[in-house]
Amino acid sequence: xxxxxxxxxAERGAQLAALLSRIALGDQRAFADLYRQAGAHLYGVxxxxxxxxxxxxEILQEAFVSVWHHAGTYDAAKSQPITWLTSIVRNRCLDQLxxxxxxxxxxxxxxxxxxPAWDAPSDGPTPIELLLAGADARAVRDCIDGLDAGPKQAxxxxxxxxxxxxxxxxxxxxxxxxxxxxxxxxxxxLRGCLDAAGVVR
Amino acid sequence: MNLSRSDRRARLDRLAAEFALxxxxxxxxxxxxxxxxxxxxxxxxxxxxxxRIAVLAAAVPAVTPPPRVWRAIVTRLGLDPEGASTASLGxxxxxxFWRAFATASFVAAVALGLAEWRRAxxxxxxxxxxxxxxxDAKAALIATATRGDRYLTLKTIGNAAPxxxxxxxxxxxxxxxxxxxxxxxxxxxxxxxxxVNPVEETxxxxxxxxxSLEPPGGSPTGKPTGPVLYSGAIERMY
Numbered sequence: 001x002x003x004x005x006x007x008x009x010a011e012r013g014a015q016l017a018a019l020l021s022r023i024a025l026g027d028q029r030a031f032a033d034l035y036r037q038a039g040a041h042l043y044g045v046x047x048x049x050x051x052x053x054x055x056x057x058e059i060l061q062e063a064f065v066s067v068w069h070h071a072g073t074y075d076a077a078k079s080q081p082i083t084w085l086t087s088i089v090r091n092r093c094l095d096q097l098x099x100x101x102x103x104x105x106x107x108x109x110x111x112x113x114x115x116p117a118w119d120a121p122s123d124g125p126t127p128i129e130l131l132l133a134g135a136d137a138r139a140v141r142d143c144i145d146g147l148d149a150g151p152k153q154a155x156x157x158x159x160x161x162x163x164x165x166x167x168x169x170x171x172x173x174x175x176x177x178x179x180x181x182x183x184x185x186x187x188x189x190l191r192g193c194l195d196a197a198g199v200v201r
Numbered sequence: 202m203n204l205s206r207s208d209r210r211a212r213l214d215r216l217a218a219e220f221a222l223x224x225x226x227x228x229x230x231x232x233x234x235x236x237x238x239x240x241x242x243x244x245x246x247x248x249x250x251x252x253r254i255a256v257l258a259a260a261v262p263a264v265t266p267p268p269r270v271w272r273a274i275v276t277r278l279g280l281d282p283e284g285a286s287t288a289s290l291g292x293x294x295x296x297x298f299w300r301a302f303a304t305a306s307f308v309a310a311v312a313l314g315l316a317e318w319r320r321a322x323x324x325x326x327x328x329x330x331x332x333x334x335x336x337d338a339k340a341a342l343i344a345t346a347t348r349g350d351r352y353l354t355l356k357t358i359g360n361a362a363p364x365x366x367x368x369x370x371x372x373x374x375x376x377x378x379x380x381x382x383x384x385x386x387x388x389x390x391x392x393x394x395x396x397v398n399p400v401e402e403t404x405x406x407x408x409x410x411x412x413s414l415e416p417p418g419g420s421p422t423g424k425p426t427g428p429v430l431y432s433g434a435i436e437r438m439y
Contacts, residue, residue: 021375021378024380024424026425035271039265040266041258043263043264044261044262044264045258045261057266057269060270061273061277072423074378078248079248080252087255140256155222158222158224159222159223159257165226166226168224183219183222183224184219188218194253195253199256
């Protein structure tokens with residue numbers, strides 16, 4: 001990534017962090033700004049994980065209610081604002097999925113349609129996509145595409161469905177040892193690729 | 202187990218990766234989270250992997266949520282729908298404004314306030330001065346302290362005083378993040394707000410102070426709940 005892109009991202013990260021600190025003070029306009037900037041990205045993540053519009057809406061709503069109450073706990077020294085927001089949404093989604101029966105309909109077609117979800121182009125870049133995306137999203141996609149089919153499937157299922165090693169093995173109908181080594185190899189490969197692309201700090 | 206240092210590092214890295222992705226069994230998760238609370242190396246490995254895993258979400262396309270989601274959020278939180286949309290809060294109520302204003306107003310307010318402060322019966326020159334002013338740039342309070350003090354001295358300029366049943370609370374405004382409560386400002390023209398630590402430690406990375414209007418016991422939430430009335434940049438003369 002170029003230095004310019006790095007600087008631009010750092011500035012946007014600082015803007016989001018500033019919004020969070022204003023929200024911690026009860027600033028409603030900052031809250032509305034944050035929703036405008038991050039809402040579509042976070043809704044995209046929720047929709048991709050739970051695959052259910054009304055449920056994704058409910059999760060987005062709960063996530064923002066939580067942000068309003070807990071913006072003060074965001075620690076800029078520990079994570080990027082968007083990383084923090086994304087993990088709030090992802091964790092809520094995974095909680096919802098765990099409430100469901102894990103080996104039913106929800107998962108049945110997953111193995112085949114992982115790639116489209118990650119590869120599909122979006123309508124147009126939102127501010128948040130500009131923050132993470134452009135060079136970054138492409139780099140992340142390239143890293144994911146660089147994985148072999150097995151590791152890619154296993155990691156996508158774990159990321160989007162919150163499956164454990166045992167559940168992955170059952171779902172992919174592969175021995176536990178194979179699935180574990182897919183996950184391990186895939187993560188090692190991703191680490192090298194993401195760190196080399198400079199998308200993670 | 203007898204592992205070499207690099208083996209251990211590789212093993213920790215793998216455990217951290219699986220923890221962040223969420224594939225590790227619950228028992229391992231709990232143990233790792235507990236160890237991370239007291240071991241910095243483990244905590245660093247976990248957070249490095251949490252950042253890597255989180256960027257995977259960057260490649261998910263954004264989708265504009267239906268407008269009803271925002272309306273539901275506003276309703277649920279009991280926010281002002283006008284305020285939470287565009288031009289709700291007055292420009293002067295924004296913390297960002299206060300942060301910028303704190304610096305700008307110092308120059309203007311210092312002329313009004315500093316002469317007054319020099320006459321304050323506190324004795325020797327104070328190496329830390331904060332002129333707290335309202336949106337009219339008129340100085341309302343001057344805070345001073347000398348290195349090593351475990352209190353801030355506050356002098357009221359003019360007639361700044363909370364309305365009956367309310368009190369002033371003093372806050373440290375960091376560059377980013379949540380304001381830190383410094384304490385209630387007792388009524389009176391020349392008062393002290395006690396600090397736990399010496400002033401140079403308490404305010405080491407704090408660029409500005411602010412005063413908000415709160416219930417008598419102070420903000421019940423630990424964050425300013427009432428309007429921010431005055432703010433000012435910290436000028437260090439040491």
